[in-house]
Amino acid sequence: MQPVKPEPRVYSRKGARPSGRDPAPSRWSYRMHRMWLTPAYRRMLRVGLPGLLVAGLALWFLSDKARVEDITTWVDETKRAVEERxxxxxxxxxxxxxxxxxxxxxxxxxxxxxxxxxxxxxxxxxxxxxxxxxxxxxxxxxxxxxxxxxxxxxxRQPAVLWRHVGGLSLLDAEGNLVAGAAARTDWPDLPLVAGQGVEQAVPEALALIAAAAPLAGRLRGLMRVGERRWDVILDRGQRIQLPEKNAVAALERLIALDQARDMLDREITVVDFRNPLRPTVRLTSYGVEEIQKIRDFEFGR
Structure with missing residues (x-):
């Protein structure tokens, strides 16, 4: 009599008890597991679904106009209460x-x-x-x-008093308008400038006034001529006509000449320095008569 061979045993895993069930997951369980491993699906469940729920609740809550008006009034009152602390x-x-x-x-x-x-x-x-x-x-x-x-x-600090067709105005050192002025006597310490285009040439005017310091006692003001050059106005009706370029240097040269020969103390009405290489002067009528007398005397007339 031959021995009977035992039937093979089926194990679900190593060391587990023998079982007759199939250890593989079901098709539905496998699909759900795979779906849960998808990032988009997990994001939809964790974020999208709660967001939709909150949005739905908010729409339902705000669907009542009276409730919305109460909330708006409460927010405005709270904001105003904070702002008016x-x-x-x-x-x-x-x-x-x-x-x-x-x-x-x-x-x-x-x-x-x-x-x-x-x-x-x-x-x-x-x-x-x-x-x-x-x-x-x-x-x-x-x-x-x-x-x-x-x-x-x-x-702005006034630097010059500007006389123009509209009256008097105060300008700062850069030519900016400061304010209007009623009379010259209200600003006796400010130098007087006149003419058109003064606003663009105030720095040069101040430089000329500084250079004319030796004539400060006689200086009456500056006149802008043709919006391109300056005339220096002195007392006794004397006028110094300066060139368009290097006006300060020309004025300093003339002052040096006056200090050496007292030229401006003579019977001169105009000193034309527009061409520094060929300056000319214009005499008063009295000066012309005196020169004529000298000439007559020299020629024995």
Missing amino acids: PEFMIKVLSIEGASPELADAVREQLALRLPLSSFDIELEPMRQNVESFNAVASARMRIKPGGVLVVEIVE
């Missing part, structure tokens, strides 16, 4: 670096109704508004603790 309120306007007249004009131009919340103020448009004044070279605005709005102004 004492630490955000501006109570004082301080203007620094300006004359009293200019400060009053700036206050009137800004027309601020204080107290005012700092959230209701736009500093840049206000700064541009202040700099629109001719007398203001630059302005800076800042809010200091304690509710103080400070306007720091750099005011």
Whole structure:
């Protein structure tokens, strides 16, 4: 009698108990597992689905107009309550670096109704508004603790008094208009310049005035001629006509000549220095008569 061979055993995995079930996953389980491993599917479940749920709830919540109006009113009231807190309120306007007249004009131009919340103020448009004044070279605005709005102004300083067809005006050292002037006597310390095109030549005018310091007691002003050159006006009706180029050097040369020979103390009305290589002079009628007498005497007439 031959021995009976045992039947082979089926194991699901090593060391597991023998089982008759197939260890492979089902088709549905395999597909779900593969789908869950897809990044787009996981992102949709983790982000997209909650986002859609929140959006749906928000649309449902905001579908009621009365509820929306209540929320809007609450937000506005909360915002206004924060903006009107004492630490955000501006109570004082301080203007620094300006004359009293200019400060009053700036206050009137800004027309601020204080107290005012700092959230209701736009500093840049206000700064541009202040700099629109001719007398203001630059302005800076800042809010200091304690509710103080400070306007720091750099005011233009008048350098010359300009006489033109419209009257009198004040110009700074760069030729910028500062303000109008009522009379010459209001600005006795400023040099007087006249003519068209003075605004573009103020630096040269100031250089000529500095060079004419030896004639300061006699200097009455400068005249711009043809918007291209200067005439120096002295007392006794004397006029020095300067060239278009190197006017300062020509004036210094003439002053040196006057200091050596007292030329300007003579009966001269015009010194034409437009051509420095050939200067000419024009005499007064009295000077012409005196020269004629000298000539007559020399020739025995």
